[in-house]
Amino acid sequence: MMTGIIWALVAGLMLGLYALSGKFTQDFKEENTWGLFFMQRRQFAITLLWVLSTTGYADPLGSPDLEEGLKGRQDIVYFTDFESEDWGKDWSGFGHTQNMRLVDSQSSKHLHEDFRGKALEVSIKKGEFYGLSGKFVCKDKLGYEPEELYVRFYTYYAKDFGDQDGSQGYRGKAPGFDGTYGVEGWGGKPNIDGTKGWSCRGASSGGSEADGVRFGFYSYAVKTGQYNYGQTLRYDKPIPYDTWTCVEQYIKLNTPGKNDGVARAWINGELVFEKTDYLWRTTNKLKIYSYWVDYYRGGKQPAYHNHHVYLDNLVIATGKRVGLYASASLPGESKKSGRN
């Protein structure tokens, strides 16, 4: 609604500005009047976009049907409920798209039957490493690169994500934060001195049915030893299988050169991870490049069996925690309405 009001004001203002142009250009030739008119409009549009991006009055990118509980929050910059096939339009560099699809309970053998609405299914197939990779690139989508960011999503791990029939479950990447700039800080390219790239992705590890899925941060901080890979630090609590679970992640980049970078995580609203002394960078040229939805089995051993994981209601915010789905029902638990 806010956007509608702003555009109505803009339309009125433009008419007024055109009248103003006419008053001051009565001695101009007609084409020169129009030239001035268009030049003014262009400048006005650029200014308006800048104002919208800095004041947060723009509607968030992504799905139009923002969760009721998030309406009015000006720091929500992106939201998707995975209801539309074009949900990926704000994401870049999608690879291995054959491993993702939108599903509902009728088209998935893993989701509970009472699940309403669609969710993103990601598959890591037996004998393969890749699940999926795609980035929400901040500069492209927000017009700037933030130094701190909040993300919340709901995730559902099928039992086949874990150990099954005597074979080991998934061990690898999960969604998280990216500042690699395609140069350093991921994939065996260590963050040598904090000037070229860093990352703080998620990691997930599917254990036994009783143990659940261990989630954590997989971080390429500034190299302090001989390692060539990142360091995984697990969250305090695992995520059970066959249940929609709320995951929230937050990072704040360190002051360049100081060990004061912050990472926090919450599972179903409970703080399960906090570290306040990360050193990811030594220059303020490195910022948060993207939020990276990444599923890739690490190491040299491909998947022993098929794995399935689901995502829904992914939100990116710049100002504060997103929190739990503020409705009577969570995704997957809706009994009455068609809204998941």
Ligand SMILES: [Ca+2]
């Ligand atoms: Ca959905």
